[in-house]
Amino acid sequence: TTYKVGYFIGSLSSTSVNRELSRVLIRLAPEELEFTEIPIGNLPLYSPDHDANYPPEAVALKDAIHRSQAILFVTPEYNRSIPGALKNAIDWASRPWGKNAFDHIPAAVIGASVGQIGTALAQQALRGVLSFCNARQMTAPEAYIQFNKTLFPGDGEVVDDAVRTFLADFMDEFRDHIVRVLSVLPRQGH
Ligand code: FNR
Numbered sequence: 001t002t003y004k005v006g007y008f009i010g011s012l013s014s015t016s017v018n019r020e021l022s023r024v025l026i027r028l029a030p031e032e033l034e035f036t037e038i039p040i041g042n043l044p045l046y047s048p049d050h051d052a053n054y055p056p057e058a059v060a061l062k063d064a065i066h067r068s069q070a071i072l073f074v075t076p077e078y079n080r081s082i083p084g085a086l087k088n089a090i091d092w093a094s095r096p097w098g099k100n101a102f103d104h105i106p107a108a109v110i111g112a113s114v115g116q117i118g119t120a121l122a123q124q125a126l127r128g129v130l131s132f133c134n135a136r137q138m139t140a141p142e143a144y145i146q147f148n149k150t151l152f153p154g155d156g157e158v159v160d161d162a163v164r165t166f167l168a169d170f171m172d173e174f175r176d177h178i179v180r181v182l183s184v185l186p187r188q189g190h
Pocket residue numbers: 011012013015016017018019075076077078079080081112113114115116117118119
């Protein structure tokens with residue numbers, strides 16, 4: 001069986017280290033997982049004024065989540081929280097009231113920063129948001145990645161064996177988490 005994983009990159013930077021981390025993770029992931037990026041950079045700012053008539057970009061966002069059986073968040077930390085662009089996308093996806101696209105979806109959170117705490121506070125903030133959105137989060141293992149070019153030279157490569165094994169294990173655990181959540185209640189169209 002294969003599982004469709006939609007993934008969010010929390011950064012809009014053209015040189016995003018989190019985008020590079022996503023390449024690494026996709027490369028190391030077990031073969032049962034198929035990945036599709038869900039873009040967030042083209043969304044207008046959310047307002048409840050749009051609830052009656054979502055713009056095409058927001059409809060596309062919600063459709064992409066509905067087509068996914070699980071969601072992976074790969075995000076930087078901005079000022080000790082998640083970037084506004086990512087929060088905006090989550091706000092769009094969670095609305096209108098009663099049509100929350102994240103309801104019961106298996107989800108995992110990871111992130112990279114050049115700083116030593118490796119997005120720990122952003123991930124904690126994101127977990128709070130996802131709890132309210134009723135996503136089924138993988139709570140362990142956690143992964144706080146301190147990014148540097150020596151360790152991650154590009155094209156999804158990891159130079160260090162221990163780090164590579166750690167990230168491969170993270171993705172194996174995510175696969176197991178998805179299987180577990182979907183075995184309780186398969187995700188259907190909302
Ligand atoms: C940062 N950065 C940062 N790093 C961190 O570890 N904790 C933080 O709170 C912040 N805050 C922050 C705010 C803003 C507005 C910017 C632009 C940056 C540094 C950040 O980790 C670094 O820019 C990464 O390269 C961001 O990830 P992407 O965009 O390269 O994926």
